Amino acid sequence: MPLPMNSEQVLAMAPDASAAAAGRKLANPATWQGIGRSEQALWGQCQGSALYQTQIALSDLTTKCSCPSRKFPCKHALGLMLIAAAKGDGIAVASEPEWVAGWLQKRTAAADKREAKQSAPPKPVDEVAQGKRVAQRQDRVLKGIEQLETWLDDLVRQGLGRLESEPPSFWEQQAKRLVDAQAPGLASAVRRLSELPHSAGDWSAEMFDRLGLMALATHAYKRLEALDPAVQRDVRQFIGFNVEQAVVIAEGESVADDWAVVAQSLLNDERVRVQRSWLCGHQTGRVALVLQFAAGPERFPEVVAPGTAFRAELSFWPSAFPMRALIVKREGQASVLSSITGATSVETMLAEQAQALAKQPWLEAWPALLNGVVPVMRGERLYVRDAQGAALPLAPGPHDRLLALSGGHPVDVAGEWDGYRLRPLTAAVDGRFVMLRSAHA
Amino acid sequence: MREALRVAVVGTGSVNGAVTSQDAAVDALVSPLGLSPERSLLLGAGATAIRRRAGMVVEVVPSPGVPAAAETLPACSAAFQERLVQTLEGEFATVLPEAIALLVKHGQRLPHEALPQVLDKLPPSHRGEARPILGERARWLAGVRKEWSWAGAASLESVLPANADTLWGEGSLSIRKELLKVARQTTRDRANAWLDASWKQESADNRFALIGVLGETVAADDEPFLVRVLTDRSAQVRQTAARLLWKLPESELAIRLRTRAEGLLSATRPTGFLSKVKAAVGGGAALTLKVELPPEAFDPTWEKEGIAESTPQNLGRRQWWLAQTLAAVSPTYWQQEFSATPQELLAAASSHEFADMVLDGWTFAALQHDARDWFEPLWRAWRSRQGGGHIVAQPLHELMLKMDRDTASALAVELINAETSNLLVLGALKTPWPEPVVDAVLTRFAGMTGDITKQGHPWANLLPMLSFYAPPTRLDRTLPIPNRSELPSWHETHLIRAIESFHSTLQFRRSLHEEITR
Numbered sequence: 001m002p003l004p005m006n007s008e009q010v011l012a013m014a015p016d017a018s019a020a021a022a023g024r025k026l027a028n029p030a031t032w033q034g035i036g037r038s039e040q041a042l043w044g045q046c047q048g049s050a051l052y053q054t055q056i057a058l059s060d061l062t063t064k065c066s067c068p069s070r071k072f073p074c075k076h077a078l079g080l081m082l083i084a085a086a087k088g089d090g091i092a093v094a095s096e097p098e099w100v101a102g103w104l105q106k107r108t109a110a111a112d113k114r115e116a117k118q119s120a121p122p123k124p125v126d127e128v129a130q131g132k133r134v135a136q137r138q139d140r141v142l143k144g145i146e147q148l149e150t151w152l153d154d155l156v157r158q159g160l161g162r163l164e165s166e167p168p169s170f171w172e173q174q175a176k177r178l179v180d181a182q183a184p185g186l187a188s189a190v191r192r193l194s195e196l197p198h199s200a201g202d203w204s205a206e207m208f209d210r211l212g213l214m215a216l217a218t219h220a221y222k223r224l225e226a227l228d229p230a231v232q233r234d235v236r237q238f239i240g241f242n243v244e245q246a247v248v249i250a251e252g253e254s255v256a257d258d259w260a261v262v263a264q265s266l267l268n269d270e271r272v273r274v275q276r277s278w279l280c281g282h283q284t285g286r287v288a289l290v291l292q293f294a295a296g297p298e299r300f301p302e303v304v305a306p307g308t309a310f311r312a313e314l315s316f317w318p319s320a321f322p323m324r325a326l327i328v329k330r331e332g333q334a335s336v337l338s339s340i341t342g343a344t345s346v347e348t349m350l351a352e353q354a355q356a357l358a359k360q361p362w363l364e365a366w367p368a369l370l371n372g373v374v375p376v377m378r379g380e381r382l383y384v385r386d387a388q389g390a391a392l393p394l395a396p397g398p399h400d401r402l403l404a405l406s407g408g409h410p411v412d413v414a415g416e417w418d419g420y421r422l423r424p425l426t427a428a429v430d431g432r433f434v435m436l437r438s439a440h441a
Numbered sequence: 442m443r444e445a446l447r448v449a450v451v452g453t454g455s456v457n458g459a460v461t462s463q464d465a466a467v468d469a470l471v472s473p474l475g476l477s478p479e480r481s482l483l484l485g486a487g488a489t490a491i492r493r494r495a496g497m498v499v500e501v502v503p504s505p506g507v508p509a510a511a512e513t514l515p516a517c518s519a520a521f522q523e524r525l526v527q528t529l530e531g532e533f534a535t536v537l538p539e540a541i542a543l544l545v546k547h548g549q550r551l552p553h554e555a556l557p558q559v560l561d562k563l564p565p566s567h568r569g570e571a572r573p574i575l576g577e578r579a580r581w582l583a584g585v586r587k588e589w590s591w592a593g594a595a596s597l598e599s600v601l602p603a604n605a606d607t608l609w610g611e612g613s614l615s616i617r618k619e620l621l622k623v624a625r626q627t628t629r630d631r632a633n634a635w636l637d638a639s640w641k642q643e644s645a646d647n648r649f650a651l652i653g654v655l656g657e658t659v660a661a662d663d664e665p666f667l668v669r670v671l672t673d674r675s676a677q678v679r680q681t682a683a684r685l686l687w688k689l690p691e692s693e694l695a696i697r698l699r700t701r702a703e704g705l706l707s708a709t710r711p712t713g714f715l716s717k718v719k720a721a722v723g724g725g726a727a728l729t730l731k732v733e734l735p736p737e738a739f740d741p742t743w744e745k746e747g748i749a750e751s752t753p754q755n756l757g758r759r760q761w762w763l764a765q766t767l768a769a770v771s772p773t774y775w776q777q778e779f780s781a782t783p784q785e786l787l788a789a790a791s792s793h794e795f796a797d798m799v800l801d802g803w804t805f806a807a808l809q810h811d812a813r814d815w816f817e818p819l820w821r822a823w824r825s826r827q828g829g830g831h832i833v834a835q836p837l838h839e840l841m842l843k844m845d846r847d848t849a850s851a852l853a854v855e856l857i858n859a860e861t862s863n864l865l866v867l868g869a870l871k872t873p874w875p876e877p878v879v880d881a882v883l884t885r886f887a888g889m890t891g892d893i894t895k896q897g898h899p900w901a902n903l904l905p906m907l908s909f910y911a912p913p914t915r916l917d918r919t920l921p922i923p924n925r926s927e928l929p930s931w932h933e934t935h936l937i938r939a940i941e942s943f944h945s946t947l948q949f950r951r952s953l954h955e956e957i958t959r
Contacts, residue, residue: 007523024527030948086520086956153479159452205442208449209493212486219484346499354495361491376505377585383502390499400557403585407553407578408508419494434554 003042003058003084005336008435009305010081012264013061015071015273015297023078027086035083036094042084043100046076054080055100057107060330061303064103072299137182141239144181145218148174152215160204160211164197178240185240189214200396206420213362230320230359238362243317245326252315253322257281259288260309260337262369263414263425264435271295277304278367278414278425279314279325280341287367288314288325302327306426307433308334321360340412340428342369346390353417368392368417372410375402384413384422395423401436405429445482445489453478463489509581514550514573521956522555524949529562532942533949535909537564541571543957550576557582560589568592601627609635614647618654625658633666645675652678656685664692671745683747687769688809694746698769705733705763708779708789728781730789732799734759735766753831760798761831767802768832771810783818791822801830808839816844820852824863841869850875857881864903873912882907883918901939908946916951919944 003010007027014020026046029035033051035044043055054065054076063077073081084091096104151174155163171194178187193210196203217238224232237243243252259279267274275292292300304327312330316322343349353366373384376391382399383391387410405411405427415424427434445463448456461478462468463485471485517525525544528537544550551559551574560579563571568591572579575592583593601623602608609620624632636651643651652670655663663685670682671694686694708730737759739750747769752761775786790799800822807815823829823836833839841849853867854877870878882903889900911918920940926933 006519028945028948028952030944086523149480152483153477156449156479156482157452157454159450159455161450161452204450205446208446208486209490212483212488212490214487215480215483216487350497350499357491357495374505374508376502378502383500385502385505389501389504391502392499400586401554404553404556404578404582407581408505419490419497429553 003081005081005085005305005308007082007085008438009307010078010085011438012435013073013081013299013303013305014078015073015294015299019071019073019075019078019297022075023073023082026075026079027082028079029083029087032080032083034097035080035091036096037084037091038093038096038100040104041096041100042080042091043097044080044083046079048076052076053099055103056081056084057104058333061305061334062107063299071297140181141183142222144178144183144186145221145239147177147181148183148186149215149218152211155211160207163207166197168194170194183240184242185238186214186218187240189238209419217362228320230318233318234320234360234362237317237319248317248326249315249328252318252325254313254315254328255281255284255286255288255325256311256313257284257286258309258311259314260341261304261306262337262340263367263416264304264306265416265423265425265437273300275300275304277306278416279304280367280369282309287323288316289323289365289367290314290325290327302330305334306435307337309337310334319360321356321363323356323360323363337433338428338431339433340369340371340414340426342371342412342414344371344386345388346370346373346384346386346392347388349417365416365418367414368422369412369414371412373413374408374410375399375406384424392417392422393420395421399424399436401434402427405434445485449482449486453482461485464492467492510577512550512576512578514548514576516552517544517547517549518956518959519552520959521549521953522552524953524956525551526555526558527949529559533946536946536950536953537567538570539909539950540953541567541574543953544574545570547957549957550574553578560592565591601631609639614650618650621651621654622657625655629658629662633663636666645678648673648675648678649681652681652685656681656688659685659688661689661691664689667692668694679745680747680749683745684769684809687747687806690771690810695769698746698766699774701735702766702770703778705735705766706775707731707733708775708781708786728779728785728789730786730793730799732763732793732795734795735762756831760795763795764798764802764830764832767799768805768809770806771812772803772807772815773810773812776814783812783815787818787822797826797830800826801832804830804836804840805832808833808843811843813845816840817848817852820844824856837863837866838869841866846871846875850878853878854881857885864900867903868906870910872910874907874910876912876915879907879911879915879918883920887920901936904939904943905946908943908950911947911950913950913954916947916954918947 011020011023014023031047032044033047035042037043037058040059041055041057043053046052046054048067050067052065052067054063054067054074056063056077061081063073063081065074065076067074067076069075171190175187175190178184178190189210193207196207196210217235220227220231220235221239224235227235233243259281261277262280263278265276267276273294275294277290277292279288279290280286281288290302290304292302292304294300310330311332313328314325315328317324343352349368349370353363353368356366357363370384370386373386375394376383376385378391382394382397382403384394385391402411402413402424406429409429412428413422413424414426414428415422417423424436427436442450445461448461453461461482463471467485467488470488471481474481474484476484516522521540521544525537525540527533528540553576556575556579559571559575560582572592579589579592581593583589583591601620605620605624609617612620621632621635624635636655640648648670659667667682667686671679671686673679673682683694686692687698689695690699708728710728734757739758739762743762744750748762748765750758750762752758772783772786775781776783779786781789787800787803790796790803793799800819803815804819804823806812807819820837820840823840829836841852844852849870853870853875856863856866857878858881867874867878867882886900886904920943922937922940922944923933925937929937
């Protein structure tokens with residue numbers, strides 16, 4: 001099975017809807033010549049306004065095409081992958097032509113070089129200058145926090161009820177002050193608050209909770225040394241002290257396992273696309289959140305396809321409850337998932353979450369993997385209900401696909417639980433793994 | 442609302458500012474810090490948020506309703522599903538009926554995850570034929586969303602619903618038409634009773650629509666009702682009723698018209714010795730037709746017989762009334778009356794000065810009475826003329842629609858090999874097109890592509906029809922794609938696009954046929 005994906009997963013890799021549509025059109029074998037595959041690659045030539053050579057490395061699904069498009073993967077690569085997804089073993093095994101073998105060789109050479117660079121000793125740092133920068137930032141952050149705490153106190157003194165009528169600039173100004181104070185984590189926390197007064201339902205309770213969590217974080221930051229080192233990491237992360245990838249690889253916990261990509265969501269920020277993938281380790285049972293970023297039509301650095309599993313070494317960001325991770329190294333080929341292994345009851349899932357909260361109280365999203373739940377309408381809202389009758393409310397819909405897959409019967413669901421609502425992302429039923437939203441709706 | 446939240450919402454400034462208690466465990470953490478009321482409230486809120494999230498008491502909801510019934514059909518492959526989704530809109534939308542038919546033929550259904558998209562986007566005209574492929578899950582989903590409720594309704598096609606009387610009384614016109622149609626086929630008396638009871642209250646538009654439905658299954662027992670409708674207030678309804686009576690040869694009206702027509706038409710054969718020899722040799726004596734025109738003054742009673750007085754421009758009034766009178770009588774009657782074949786009668790008519798009118802009337806009558814022997818001869822007669830008739834505007838198309846497949850196919854091939862006009866008549870061929878027709882078009886076409894600019898686009902317009910209606914056995918046909926000239930004309934570009942589109946549609950359809958068997 002050359003390509004461990006179905007056509008929907010392939011289309012989810014497209015950088016935007018028009019590339020997806022163009023890819024579909026090129027999934028016509030009549031426009032291709034010389035389609036072949038080997039152990040390592042899949043290739044073909046596509047007749048467009050010229051004859052383009054397209055190839056895909058099967059180990060990590062990196063694509064390369066001679067067309068001038070700056071989108072990755074381009075429509076030719078998408079078309080070729082769609083053909084492979086449909087034809088399965090129907091593609092002839094052949095020896096790699098020169099233009100494929102040459103590319104694969106270059107990639108291995110580049111990968112070796114990257115690894116050498118990573119394990120090379122780091123550049124010497126000007127300790128004095130760095131010390132000055134750290135102190136300066138510390139100073140700014142503390143001042144920013146002081147101002148934020150005054151702002152928060154004012155909010156509560158005047159009452160949250162007023163917030164509904166505040167314009168966006170009210171929140172944006174405060175966020176900007178925090179950015180200037182070099183506390184970007186707090187800034188985005190404030191920006192997220194601005195969305196609440198316009199959401200449905202009882203937003204004031206959620207607002208109160210979030211303001212409280214923010215207050216706890218700033219309070220903790222002011223007495224950081226008194227805290228457990230792992231908790232210090234989480235507080236600093238909340239404030240906005242990011243840890244660089246190189247440091248994570250060097251110092252973070254390293255876990256090798258067979259990782260199943262059980263759920264994924266794509267966020268389109270103004271200029272940046274963010275891919276959030278939840279991975280579950282088969283042997284270790286660990287859960288990891290892998291975030292990837294791409295600007296505009298760029299492709300994400302790694303191909304992380306929901307519904308697939310691959311052997312890899314992950315490095316975790318240091319935390320009292322490590323969850324965010326990056327992929328250090330992958331081995332072998334990805335395989336297809338046919339199920340979701342999760343909690344058999346809502347209580348079990350919530351208990352696991354509670355354990356995590358005890359260690360990392362600022363946890364935002366928890367990966368909820370539930371086996372055998374039924375979507376149920378209660379009034380206007382949809383819930384998922386386990387065999388004992390316990391039910392969790394879903395985020396606002398529509399949840400058409402989930403309902404269609406379930407038909408009132410139990411299904412396995414993977415999604416994000418934030419303490420208020422479950423956002424269902426994928427489902428598995430009858431040995432089939434299905435994304436609940438198409439990537440380009 | 443808990444106390445702390447209430448205070449936060451109205452503001453600590455509005456409450457006398459005392460420190461609000463949250464719960465014992467949280468108070469124990471916050472009070473010792475001795476902070477301002479606002480600070481205490483916020484820190485307490487944070488701690489409470491974590492406690493509440495970690496210790497969340499889950500809602501218990503009652504058991505859901507009846508789940509979907511088990512499926513009886515296997516799901517189609519993911520590849521086929523992907524293709525079918527492409528036929529819901531866009532360039533391959535015309536292939537949708539074929540995709541549905543393939544699923545039905547192979548006893549497969551759509552996978553569940555495809556249902557929402559299909560239920561949303563399936564055009565209403567295709568809902569009936571798509572029902573078998575939607576499976577039991579669609580029936581269940583019909584109860585989930587109002588827009589999908591049609592997927593759950595039992596098909597009206599075969600059996601009347603239990604509340605048929607209510608629906609007849611209160612439903613929309615389109616529902617009532619369907620009800621009437623089904624009732625006329627299953628419980629005729631009930632249908633007629635419905636009509637009788639509500640007729641006087643129906644609007645003119647309704648009466649016209651309903652009598653159209655009646656017409657599909659008209660039979661001798663409808664005569665009394667139709668005769669009553671001859672006095673309807675609406676001219677359109679009256680004419681429809683009268684023309685339905687034309688279809689009942691034993692009805693009083695039909696008999697009256699036949700008698701009058703007899704007076705207008707007569708035929709003779711020469712009786713001399715030579716003609717007898719000719720007849721013996723098999724040449725047959727040429728028939729001569731004699732046509733009388735109806736009287737100058739329009740008899741008002743004719744209007745109730747379905748003959749309209751007002752005449753189209755440039756036509757003689759009496760000729761127009763002649764044509765309508767002839768339209769009332771099945772041409773097979775003339776075969777018997779004059780002991781002549783359709784060919785002989787048509788040959789005689791075509792040399793007559795009123796040929797156009799006679800042909801028009803006979804064509805309408807042949808179509809109405811399903812006079813099969815007349816279809817091909819009439820078709821040939823019209824082909825040698827320009828344009829259509831006034832009663833039957835598109836005779837070639839109408840006749841081809843009713844012809845049997847082999848005759849239609851043979852005539853189509855003749856047409857293709859002979860000429861460049863009239864080709865859109867091929868749209869009347871029942872799909873999928875017969876293989877000889879497809880081959881004839883492509884052969885002719887392949888010969889043309891070398892000389893694009895001269896031929897122009899009428900042939901290019903056939904290609905889309907061909908690409909959608911070619912039978913599965915002809916899906917591998919190709920056409921050479923001409924080289925583009927330096928500065929292509931509009932004709933050339935149009936033609937090349939038509940050919941490329943032709944190939945991609947055939948390829949798409951071929952992959953449908955391949956993927957259904959995976």
